[in-house]
Amino acid sequence: MTRAMTVGEALRTATQRLRASGSRSPRLDAELLLAAVLGVERADLLRAPERWLDEEVVARFERVVRRREAREPVAYIRGRRAFRTLDLEVTPDVLIPRPETETVVEVALELLAAPGAGEWHEPLVLDVGTGSGCIALALAAENPYVHVVASDVSPAALAVARRNAARHGLEARVELVAADVFDGVPPGPYDLIVSNPPYVPDDEYARLEPNVREYEPEIALRGGRDGLDVVQRLVDGAPPLLRPGGALVLEVGQGQAEVVAALLAADGRYGPAMVRADLAGVARVVAARRASGTAADLPGEEPWP
Ligand SMILES: C[S@@+](CC[C@H](N)C(=O)[O-])C[C@H]1O[C@@H](n2cnc3c(N)ncnc32)[C@H](O)[C@@H]1O
Known part of the structure; x- marks a missing residue:
């Protein structure tokens, strides 16, 4: 049985329940879910704590709170997630874009703007494993000259990325392709x-929190015994596809940056690796330019930005 209640009361009750179910951000979850049920932004909701919710709205809120109590991620329940300047559709076919991945975009934008890059009027970027399209679409949204080929092995993920490209009017500069790494x-x-x-x-996959392991796509997370199966394929296959001075930019897991920098150094076809920390201070992005043979073809081989 549900009864009419105010926004404030609904949020208080849901927050208590979500805290008890193990959410680390129970109040925020409750606000995001109630805003989604009402079709308003969270800020609008917070301005009107005395607003009355009728029984039908309370019943719909009850259903989404139950899903969250079962540890379903808020982004899948809402079907949306913010990433840099974009509001993206997310479904269980794609990884939920993470804040730390915004650092990948930051490094990529800096490299595109680095000295020497000015000669590349319309830079071409490849985003391998695009998922929701977050990296590819953020780059296209924030650099009006860039063209991106965004690939994924999952046709279902590509369908979500395609809808996100259309949602933001970026289809002309983001080409989506089905591919197994570089194949x-x-x-x-x-x-x-x-x-x-x-x-x-x-x-580590076996020990992931239930909201990740039970809801997000396994293919988006599991990297093999040491986590580096796909990373190794990227390091091995990137140089012939990069123009001299072009760079490979990889997000890595906590504790993997040194190992990945060593893989790049051992390869012999890359210049020195740079490592960038995310906002939590975790070494998160490893990048290296393709070394070039002669001084004449060194656009962008200046020190890292
Ligand atoms: C960690 S998710 C990243 C998704 C998105 N780029 C993001 O940052 O949120 C990895 C993505 O790589 C894709 N993937 C996994 N194996 C792949 C492969 N062999 N070739 C291409 N894509 C692959 C998955 O489908 C998934 O979309």
């Missing part, structure tokens, strides 16, 4: 290859 992508040459690949080692 199936156009040959480039690319100014940047970016990727947030699956990188969770098998033993």
